[in-house]
Amino acid sequence: MSIQTRTDDELHRIGSLKWAGITTTDGSPTIGAWVAEMDFGTAPEVASAMKQAIDDGLLGYQPPWIAPRVAEALAEYQHSRFGWDLPTSHIRLAESVLPALRATLDHLVRPGSLVIVPTPAYMPFLTIPARHHHDVIEVPSLHGRAAGEHSWTLDLEGIRAGLEAGAGLVILCNPWNPTGRVLNEQEMRDLQALVSQYDALVFSDEIHSPLVLDDTATPFLSYARLGAEFASHTITATAASKGWNIAGLPCAQVILPDDSLRERWDAFGSDIAHGASTIGALGTIAAYTDGVAWQQEVLDHIRANVALVDAALADTPIDFAPPEATYLTWWGFERLGLEPNPATVLRERARIAVNAGRTLGTGWEQWARVNLACSRHCAEEIVERTLALLP
Ligand SMILES: Cc1ncc(COP(=O)(O)O)c(C=O)c1O
Numbered sequence: 001m002s003i004q005t006r007t008d009d010e011l012h013r014i015g016s017l018k019w020a021g022i023t024t025t026d027g028s029p030t031i032g033a034w035v036a037e038m039d040f041g042t043a044p045e046v047a048s049a050m051k052q053a054i055d056d057g058l059l060g061y062q063p064p065w066i067a068p069r070v071a072e073a074l075a076e077y078q079h080s081r082f083g084w085d086l087p088t089s090h091i092r093l094a095e096s097v098l099p100a101l102r103a104t105l106d107h108l109v110r111p112g113s114l115v116i117v118p119t120p121a122y123m124p125f126l127t128i129p130a131r132h133h134h135d136v137i138e139v140p141s142l143h144g145r146a147a148g149e150h151s152w153t154l155d156l157e158g159i160r161a162g163l164e165a166g167a168g169l170v171i172l173c174n175p176w177n178p179t180g181r182v183l184n185e186q187e188m189r190d191l192q193a194l195v196s197q198y199d200a201l202v203f204s205d206e207i208h209s210p211l212v213l214d215d216t217a218t219p220f221l222s223y224a225r226l227g228a229e230f231a232s233h234t235i236t237a238t239a240a241s242k243g244w245n246i247a248g249l250p251c252a253q254v255i256l257p258d259d260s261l262r263e264r265w266d267a268f269g270s271d272i273a274h275g276a277s278t279i280g281a282l283g284t285i286a287a288y289t290d291g292v293a294w295q296q297e298v299l300d301h302i303r304a305n306v307a308l309v310d311a312a313l314a315d316t317p318i319d320f321a322p323p324e325a326t327y328l329t330w331w332g333f334e335r336l337g338l339e340p341n342p343a344t345v346l347r348e349r350a351r352i353a354v355n356a357g358r359t360l361g362t363g364w365e366q367w368a369r370v371n372l373a374c375s376r377h378c379a380e381e382i383v384e385r386t387l388a389l390l391p
Helices: 008-014 044-056 066-082 097-107 124-131 156-164 185-195 259-266 269-274 278-290 292-313 342-350 376-387
Strands: 091-094 114-119 136-140 167-173 201-205 234-239 252-255 328-332 367-371
Touching (some): 044 278, 044 292, 066 091, 066 278, 091 097, 091 259, 091 269, 097 124, 097 167, 097 201, 097 234, 114 156, 124 136, 124 167, 136 156, 156 167, 167 185, 342 367
Parallel strands (some): 167 201, 201 234
Antiparallel strands (some): 091 252, 234 252
C-alpha cells in the first residue's frame, strides 16, 4: 500500500477547500497550505467502508447500532495506540468537535464566565465563545528561552491570572494546533493543580492525537486519563477526522469519565449526537479499527516533509520548531517584519495560501500556520518559494 499524492493541477481540478478556497488578489491559483486537510485522500479501508454504505444505500439518519460501534472502535484504538483503558460507557457521539465545544459553553460552563484560550490557538477557539456569551481571555504562550526545555509551553501564570479573573473554562488543545507540541505529563499535572483550585472546567481538544509523529519520543497522554482529579473538570473531544482526513463527514466523540459531568452532558447530549453522519461514523469505525497501517505511511511522509522544512529553514531568520504531532506547522517571520503580514506576502508574492498569524491570537501577527500534509514536491515548492522572499 502507498499513500496517494497528486499533482497541484489534479488537486486544483478536484477542488478541495484547501486547494480551491484561496486565490491571489488577481485570481491566480495558490498552493493550498492552510486548512487542516491532507492531500492524501483517506485510508483504503475507510474509503471501502464508506463506498459499501453507498452501495447498500445506508445513507439515512443515524441508526441505533452506530454509536456503540464507534465507542467500541475508539476504546480499542485508545488502548492499542495510547494504552488507555477507556470504558465504552464514557464515550458519547457528537456531530463534530466544535459543536461539542459550543454545547459545553451553553450547558456546562458557568453562565457568562470568561474562557481562557492559550495562544497561538486554533482560530475558532478565539471567536466561538463570545457568540455563546463567554468573553475570551487570550493567554500568549511561552516560546524560545522562556519555554525552557520545550519550543512552546503554556503560560501557567497567565492562566492563573485568567482563573483569578473568574474564568470558567480553559480550552486545551493537545496535540497543539498550531505549534505541534504534545504536552507531557508534568505540564498537564501543573495545569490540573492550578485549575483544581478554581471553579473551572477544561475542554481538552485531542483531535490531532492520531497524528503524533513519534509515539516513543513524545507519548501522547489524554489529560482526563491522568486521574479523577483531572477527569472531574474535563470534557474531552476527539475524532478520526484529522488523522484519516474525513473532516467533511462529521462524527466526533466526547469522552466523559466523570459520572457527574457525564450525567450533565446526557441531559442535552442526544441533540449533538444526532448530527454525526452515518457515513462518517462508518469511516470512523474503519479508521480506528483497520486504518493504522495507512496512517503510519502518512506519518512517515509528514516526518520527511518536516525534516525537509527544518533543514531548509535552519540557517534563515524564519523561526521554526519541528512539530511533535500534526502536519500543521508554525513559522515565525518576526525577524523579517513582512508587511502587511506574512500570510498576505506568501499569498500574493509566492502564491502559497497559509493561515495568517493574527487569526490565531493577538501578538502573532508576524507568524503563519503552514500545512505540510502534501506531496514532497509541494513541500519543496513551499520552501523554495518562501526562501525566494528572503532578502
Ligand atoms: C484543534 C482542532 N479542533 C477542532 C477542529 C475542527 O473539528 P471539527 O471539524 O470536528 O469541528 C480542527 C480542525 O482543523 C482543529 O484543528
